[in-house]
Amino acid sequence: MTEYSKPLRRTETPIPGLTVWELPVHGDNRGWFKENWQREKMIAHGLEDFEPVQNNISFNDAVGSTRGIHAEPWDKWVSVATGRIFGAWVDLREGPTFGTVFTTEIDPSRAIFVPRGVGNAYQSLEPDTAYTYLVNDHWSPDAEYTFLNLADETAAVPWPIPLSEAELSAKDLAHPRLADITPVPPRKILVLGADGQLGKALRAEYGDSDHVEFAAREDLDLASPELHEARRWRDYDAIVNAAAFTSVDLAETPAGRRDAWAANVTGVAALAKISAEHGITLVHVSSDYVFDGALERPYREDDAISPLGVYGQTKAAGDSVVSAVPRHYILRTSWVIGEGRNFVSTMASLAERGVRPSVVSDQIGRLTFTDDLARGIRHLLEARPAFGVYNLTGGGEPMSWADIARRVFALLGNDPANVTDVATDEYFAAATEPVAPRPRNSVLDLTKIEATEFTVSSAADSLARYLTAAAR
Template sequence: MPELAIRTTDIPGLLVIDLVLNGDARGWFKENWQRAKMTDLGLPDFAPVQNNMSFNTATGVTRGLHAEPWDKLVSIAHGRVFGAWVDLRTGEGFGRVVTVELGPETAVFVPRGVANGYQTLVDDTVYSYLVNDHWSPQSRGSYSYLNLADEAAAIAWPIPLASATISEADAGHPRLAQARPVPPKRTVIIGAGGQLGRALDELLPDAVGLDLPDFDLTRQDVVDAVDWSGVGTIINASAYTAVDLAETPEGRRAAWAANVDGVARLCRVAAEHRITLVHVSTDYVFDGTAEEHDEDEPFAPLGVYGQTKAAADILVGQLARHYIVRTSWVIGAGKNFVRTMVELAARGVSPTVVDDQYGRLTFTTDLAAGIVHLLASDAPFGTYNLSNTGPVQSWAQIAAAVFALCGRSPDDITPTTTDAYAAGKLVSPRPVHSALKLDKLLATGFTPLPAADRLAAYLATITP
């Protein structure tokens, strides 16, 4: 008894599926699309939304070659065809050809950007295909085409094209040298002007950056105005981060609007357009009782900011395609704790710094690189802790290290307690322990540099 099987081809992502035909004297039955079984064997969970069928009355009907802006699963309901596919995606595989003869027992998964064509081998052939976007007249503008007779592709059609039935439109498609390469799906960075957003922009120069004041996640009309078609990844590097002001009535509303309502809008966009959403989270979702936090620790936020970030994590976690990247004590371009200590050291100030909160710094250089790594390596979707490596330190210990690197005595830092520092001030409660366990991240093949190494390199790039 044959078994369902999936075979790779010379075109990356183009897969041949050997289907099982259960037949008797009456005919046959097959599972043409069976999500659970096929995805277990490696077929992408491509979420089809439309089924199209093409009836071809005669042998020799030849259609294509069209690279459409969606993935498709092609199969034969009746008859046989000679199928041909040409990779029109940008990259070294551009122009690569694969051909397969298809009957009811065979299907092919065709990824976006690979041109699809076929020639019927018998009369009354019914060609069927599932696609994961709705066709519209406007979508034709996103197609890329290749001529069936292209000499570079040199497809060995069983029936000579001079004897085949071809539409005027298909006969007029361009040769490979003039074909429009299909670019990869775009990456959009939300919060592109922030510390992390700027670091991501350096690593992803082709990404589209969105930020205030033009892009406001708290406004549905602004989110709806963006053309999300052709977007493959959204990286949400934005957040309301005024931790102490979030404890005020106005700040509480602003924090929930940006960190929860805004993220909910991104989740709806991601679900509708099958976009991978990368969302940056925080150690503030925990109460800090554990000395180090793993990804599975239950939420127990102490303040409003942490509550909004925990709520957003729950929303993002419902998406099939998501990465929640949880981080702590972020340092990058712009205002931050290290830069403040550098400025105080230069001015001759000897500050008092909290010595009973413990964690690790996260430099945006490593945070951005870790996010890009997760995406590029196709790491399993889910939550990953990401900070720099090295010993756990208090804020006062970090401040002392900064002073030493600036030529000041570490003894010029006066340690204090959180309670003493917060006396008489509007201060949100903070977790005592913020260090994150990195085992899950390290298992993907990414190891951030020690925080001490990054600190020294960071100070060399800034002036007080």
Template sequence: MSGRAAPLGVRETAIAGLLTVDLPLHGDARGWFKEHWHRDRMVALGLPDFGPVQQNLSYNAAVGTTRGFHAEPWDKYLGVASGRAFGAWVDLREGSGFGRTVTLELGPGTAVFVPRGVANAFQTLEPDTVYSYLVNDHWSPDAAYPAINLGDPVLGVEWPVPLDRAIVSDKDRANPPLAQATRVPPLRTVVLGADGQLGRALRGAYAGESDGSVRFLTRHDLDLRDADAIREHDWSGVGTIVNAAAYTAVDLAEAEGRADAWAVNAVAVGAIADVARRRRMTLVHVSTEYVFDGSRHPHREDEPPSPLGAYGASKAAGELAAQGVARHYLVRTSWVVGDGPNFVRTMRRCAEDGTDPTVVTDQTGRPTFADELARGIRHLLDSGAPYGVYHLSNAGPVVSWFDLARAVFRELGHDPDRVTPTTAAAYATRFATAGRPVAARPSHSEFDLSKLRATGFEPEPAEIALRHHLLRHR
């Protein structure tokens, strides 16, 4: 072999996600050389960055050796190191493509990327054929996966060596036809912290998904204070983790809650990130404006963390862990209001039981209603927005806690003048005098929302969201 090698290329096939790769062969009188896997070049051409962790070689002595169809629970990148083979693939994933078949002759200059859920088979066309494949999960003899019969006429595969003369294992000959095949479901989404304000809102956002594609875990299902339990949890079949759990007792984090804050907000996130990295999952991690000191505003995504207290520091540490996952959405939010204890609920109680509250005027931001936060998270996932950091709150004018309290009173038909203004310093002094810890809070919490808007998401104005929230939570 000599002369100029054909260029590297990636081509689509009739099965979604099944890609063929044209590999340049560099040859001379000695033989040839090829780069079977080149991450940077191939990913740039459209091959998934699938993170192989194991390479396997199958030596096949005789022509007509036939293996498959198997749909293992991992992605594969395969090719022929020596000899020639006939490859065949069948889509066993749920959806309109189920049963679609592709065939192709494989030589040293061709490779194929096979996504999870697509069954793979091959038959050797030359003696001493060596079949090579990289996988992104470690092979296990206990792995369960669907398989179908090589000779099912529904598939229409014309094997070069008829199967009655081919070398086929008894197990492969006994595989069921396509009509009896188990359909491979899509990778599931797991929501952690399912009983919190955001977790409950995410339940609503995914209420229409009745196929088990989203699973909600509470603290009883998985205690995030136990990092070992996180790593040992059964994550099989999971493609996305949404970490909606957090230790949010901001003031207690300065005292007896410090250890729990770090366990949940930092150590647990590190363990979750380890799982997501190893299994190539997408991680959605929710953080807070408390990672900033409030001296800059509005806060942009590229602002360096500058936490004022233990809670903010624990959340900043969790952010660093989450950003170590290649496929991550780090969503910072502020002033969350949902189904649970929150500022709006407290003000409603004050309005209705005759209490006249004293509320801080010199801390500003925008509230984030949990339904809107859940909608934004689902938008990022469903739209395939670029991975990275996003700021998410409701839209509208920047307000103080005092302004928000008055708005709650007004919406409920109570006199907003019952709300008395105070300063953050005076508020802290009052509680410190009573012996209660008070964490320092950022004076400005408002976010720049332009990066989120660039993905096609327009946050609802907070004034409208407040009205809807009060009507729903009577």
């Protein structure tokens, strides 16, 4: 019998993410009423905002009607409108809890949240049972299910009504045993900009992980009107936008300005739309160039933006677009060094050739190596701290470009005194092409990212490792 007036309550189960919910049901002589799904209240009680898009009902007129065990490629909110069922759930996802079983009864005063990849089955215990479920993807004939036999000996579901006496389909009886099932992989991560310096670092970070997909510019056209059909987007958990227009001086030219806005804003807006529509976490890499560098302290995530040049303006605009995505991480970084030609490799080459360079000394910041940036991105996607903006650079004492050049010279056994300081204005005085304004202070405060238990690498130590690896 349905229990009335229970408080809304959530209970964890041995299967991660599978939660049982007690629902308040209000009844009188006319019948009863309940709020079967109430987004605000349930999120406040710890249920993720799984964004349901379809409501399904399965009606079972006979006691013993048995359905499952099906692991579907979406999350489900399962409840009963009338009647009562015995439910069985088996974790069919990759990981240490594969094969874990949970069972309970569900009546109108109880519901259960079933995460993607957890096998779902039930048996009706009363006649005229209406089994209802909300899902966060539209049914599709292309959707890939994973099935487990109802009579699997390993799962050993204690069906109240023996399967030999139950109503079930021949198809459900023909499903494979647990030992023959390929576990459901996690939702995919799509990395854009796969051939860039950060993309290459992310390849190294994730190795051969089957659930991480890498796409270069030619693999996915963000300007295409068919972008929404380019992937089955509900299969993706996250998009990492490691692609960007980063030529800060070229962005000051007419052609460069168009390209910068196309890549850093228009393309990002397309990703944001896809991410918002499909519940995808969007990871977007931003820049210290969104600030004017006028502060005399490290910049925090909540400081007002004030970009000086076109590149910084496009990055700031891209940040604003991404911030509207419900699930987003914006990583502000600075002075990025990775595979390929960069400031450090240039200084190393000059040192080895005996060149005495003049290097800018009135811009202050910290180097960020792409392997540390890739490690930070992975940390955010696995630890899942609060969504929002995070600064992520190398740690330690800030330095000028000239200080870094001297450090490179010294680490390579050359005299650091061969590096001469020069002011930014003097350095670019003879330039014949447009020059982007640079922030003088690019130091970012790392308190917020460190509070997520991420260990920031010393920029000086990372520089030494980088030069050692380059010399091999």
